Amino acid sequence: MKCSEFHELLSGYIDDELTARETKKLLGHLEECRDCTVALGELLQQKEKMCLLRTAYVAAEPTAEFSQRVMRAIEQAEPLREPGGLRLIFLHMSSWFGMSLRRPALGMSFLFVVGVAIGLLVGVTPLKPFQENKLMSVYELQSKQVSEEVPCSTEMDDDDETIAFDHFAYSSADTIVNTPCLLEYAAHTAGADNY
Amino acid sequence: MQKSDEVLVNETRRGNKKSFELLVIKYEKQIFNLIYRFTNDRETVADLAQDTFFKAYRGIHKFKGKSSFYTWLRRIAINNSINYLQSRKEYASLEQDSEDAEIRNLSDSRYEAPEESVLSKEMSVIVRKTLESLPEQFRSILIMREFEEMSYSDIADSLGCPVGTVRSRLFHARRVFKENLERYEKERP
Ligand SMILES: [Zn+2]
Numbered sequence: 001m002k003c004s005e006f007h008e009l010l011s012g013y014i015d016d017e018l019t020a021r022e023t024k025k026l027l028g029h030l031e032e033c034r035d036c037t038v039a040l041g042e043l044l045q046q047k048e049k050m051c052l053l054r055t056a057y058v059a060a061e062p063t064a065e066f067s068q069r070v071m072r073a074i075e076q077a078e079p080l081r082e083p084g085g086l087r088l089i090f091l092h093m094s095s096w097f098g099m100s101l102r103r104p105a106l107g108m109s110f111l112f113v114v115g116v117a118i119g120l121l122v123g124v125t126p127l128k129p130f131q132e133n134k135l136m137s138v139y140e141l142q143s144k145q146v147s148e149e150v151p152c153s154t155e156m157d158d159d160d161e162t163i164a165f166d167h168f169a170y171s172s173a174d175t176i177v178n179t180p181c182l183l184e185y186a187a188h189t190a191g192a193d194n195y
Numbered sequence: 196m197q198k199s200d201e202v203l204v205n206e207t208r209r210g211n212k213k214s215f216e217l218l219v220i221k222y223e224k225q226i227f228n229l230i231y232r233f234t235n236d237r238e239t240v241a242d243l244a245q246d247t248f249f250k251a252y253r254g255i256h257k258f259k260g261k262s263s264f265y266t267w268l269r270r271i272a273i274n275n276s277i278n279y280l281q282s283r284k285e286y287a288s289l290e291q292d293s294e295d296a297e298i299r300n301l302s303d304s305r306y307e308a309p310e311e312s313v314l315s316k317e318m319s320v321i322v323r324k325t326l327e328s329l330p331e332q333f334r335s336i337l338i339m340r341e342f343e344e345m346s347y348s349d350i351a352d353s354l355g356c357p358v359g360t361v362r363s364r365l366f367h368a369r370r371v372f373k374e375n376l377e378r379y380e381k382e383r384p
Pocket of ligand 1 (some may be wrong): 002003006029033034035036037
């Protein structure tokens, strides 16, 4: 093994993230290699500098009203009324929604149709914000390949899909646009073919 | 007696918003610091933090208690921060902006260098400048490891990559950090 390969082990060593075998191998090498011993010293110094910086690198304190602000945002996003029939329509459409997202062209037209439907049902014209914001968000998220580890997506199983679409079904157009989990779900579904 | 996170999470799931607010109050400061270290942008910290808690609330039924609530919340905050950085198109090109950001932030009166540490004020400016100069991927992973003290497996979870990738990326990040630090130390007047 060359010194350069040991250097990666050094980095793991100072983080205490090596296996017992790797540690033994590294310590054996350090006994006979001056360069790697120096490199270890430098790494430790560097780590110390970073850790000292930590205490200085702090944000301004949250204001006393911050938690109220969060709660207000949550209140505002919550469904205001029972959607009744609207819910059923969307639950029927939900499987198609998932499928169509795997085919962007179909997905676009689907979202357009959904936008029109919501517009008619709630009596507003949501097409502009809905189409632009939502599509942008979905495709932005998709292009970023939102990690499968995003908590909203990772811990999502079949039951959760239903719940995600419950959100969808219960939501006004604005809420759908502003519901991160639904958007993440959409991106997650859309990105499935890429993995 | 203070309720545990587990109790508060369960109460939130059952619709008790007050319990969720207690979780917000408990972790807001940590989340603010975390987001600030990632974004280096004081103006957006509160917005990103709000969005983090908002997502946590909306996704609370997806938190299965496999990790601590804070670990789960932190993952949302990290994702939010990284997505924000990407949207600013700063991924891998922080270097160009860092001069401005550095002047802006370091002249900020709220920025205090650690007084009692071995790190002089001048040195902490250089270390910070070095950190800001790193490509986003390297900077993020160093922040997760050195500031948030996350284990390799937690980092791997957050980034959605194998633990081996975390180890090698940290190694490369430290190498680039060292090179840049030496460069900035030489430039010191
Ligand atoms: Zn060696």
